[in-house]
Amino acid sequence: MTGGNGERNENGKQTGHLRRRRRGTVAVVAATALLATTAGLRATDTWPFRGDSHCWGAWQEREGEGPLGDRILDRDDAERFSEESPPPTTDRPEGTCELTVRERGGTERDVLSLSAAYGRPPADARDHRTWIAQYLHGSAAALPDGLDGVASGDRAMLVLPAACDVDGRPSTVTLDGGVGDEAVMARLLVDLANTAMEKAGCAPDTPLSFTSPFTELPQRETPVFYSRLCGIPGVEFDRPVEAGNTEFTGAYGTRLQICSVDGRVAAHYVMTGTPRLGALFAGLPEGPGRGLVRKTCDGRPTVFYGEADALGGTGVPDDQTVFTRFVASVSKRIGCDDGGRR
Known part of the structure; x- marks a missing residue:
């Protein structure tokens, strides 16, 4: 292994x-x-x-x-x-x-x-x-x-x-x-x-398996500035350096991207680009103001998620705008941009 x-x-x-x-x-x-x-x-x-x-x-x-x-x-x-x-x-x-x-x-x-x-x-x-x-x-x-x-x-x-x-x-x-x-x-x-x-009673004909190693691992950092958190343009919070936060970020092509910020400022943003990962969000309220947007990007059902209550008013200029910028920035990275159907 x-x-x-x-x-x-x-x-x-x-x-x-x-x-x-x-x-x-x-x-x-x-x-x-x-x-x-x-x-x-x-x-x-x-x-x-x-x-x-x-x-x-x-x-x-x-x-x-x-x-x-x-x-x-x-x-x-x-x-x-x-x-x-x-x-x-x-x-x-x-x-x-x-x-x-x-x-x-x-x-x-x-x-x-x-x-x-x-x-x-x-x-x-x-x-x-x-x-x-x-x-x-x-x-x-x-x-x-x-x-x-x-x-x-x-x-x-x-x-x-x-x-x-x-x-x-x-x-x-x-x-x-x-x-x-x-x-x-x-x-x-x-x-x-x-x-x-x-x-x-729901097993596939071929058992699930993997043989490849983990070649891409998430990064853990203490942010120096509270703009471009997780390297995402527009994800910015109103907190000084001494807030003592830790950010965890991982981007795995068009399949998955996660940004988690732990500490006095708390945030959680996710992009999923596969049908099964996207299914995890079924049943949650949808819409930009609720932190859940769905697009179709090059035929891929893509979900953009942000925990609406996590920021507590610390987003710059406001929490909803930070989520909107997250959606726009990640959409551009994965080639969806504004052409994705909502």
């Missing part, structure tokens, strides 16, 4: 205002959207599985790198525990599992843990935006070989094929944890997605 390491913040998570407002909500979102039908079922050995496999058989002991490989077990004298809901099915297309690697010898110190979920983004608009901020954060890189998702060292998300949609909404697989390498997270994500789709 191939991969690379990119810069990360201290914990690989969102920070500052955006983090404080969102992180607690993410747990509520996950519980509400993905665990409702499995309440009371998530306990060790709730669902039958072999001691050498985890998450409905997707992950095998002593296989590959990361939490499943020999290195962690041998280095830390560790053992693994997993908790699973029943696997997703056609009638109940959702499920969760958790994997914990823990030291032996009575210390009970967790070496690392992973939480996985199969399901849909939340239906509630506020929770939906929180979910997008978590999993389409700028610290995550686009998956290789055209897979519709992202991965970082501590989170990953994959949009599943349309055959797995439920009531017109896309199904996804998400991972949260501290593996520390986007390639390892991506491999775990894809293996779990293939297993979950098979259980849910």
Whole structure:
């Protein structure tokens, strides 16, 4: 397996205002959207599985790198525990599992843990935006070989094929944890997605896979000036240098572009240029004043998204104008410009 390491913040998570407002909500979102039908079922050995496999058989002991490989077990004298809901099915297309690697010898110190979920983004608009901020954060890189998702060292998300949609909404697989390498997270994500789709009865004829390394990784910087944030002309905020923000930015051709600014100024902008990534925004209010614009660029359905409430009046000259400039600048970069049909 191939991969690379990119810069990360201290914990690989969102920070500052955006983090404080969102992180607690993410747990509520996950519980509400993905665990409702499995309440009371998530306990060790709730669902039958072999001691050498985890998450409905997707992950095998002593296989590959990361939490499943020999290195962690041998280095830390560790053992693994997993908790699973029943696997997703056609009638109940959702499920969760958790994997914990823990030291032996009575210390009970967790070496690392992973939480996985199969399901849909939340239906509630506020929770939906929180979910997008978590999993389409700028610290995550686009998956290789055209897979519709992202991965970082501590989170990953994959949009599943349309055959797995439920009531017109896309199904996804998400991972949260501290593996520390986007390639390892991506491999775990894809293996779990293939297993979950098979259980849910929507697996494609050819399993999802990737062989290419992560050749494009996001950038992490402390902005010196608050104009052209993430290198995007017109994205400007009214804050001094000492505000202590961190920006994460990644541009992956016409497929995906993400700008996340964490700190006292908070912002989140996304462009998606594939149908499956664009499906993640289905159900959200649309329009420039609501932070969601759709265009068709050279035949590609393209979505431009900005969290409307994030700036809190710090945009120059105003928050809506900053979003409009984001749409115009990125449209020009990807060859859409003003010729795209809205």
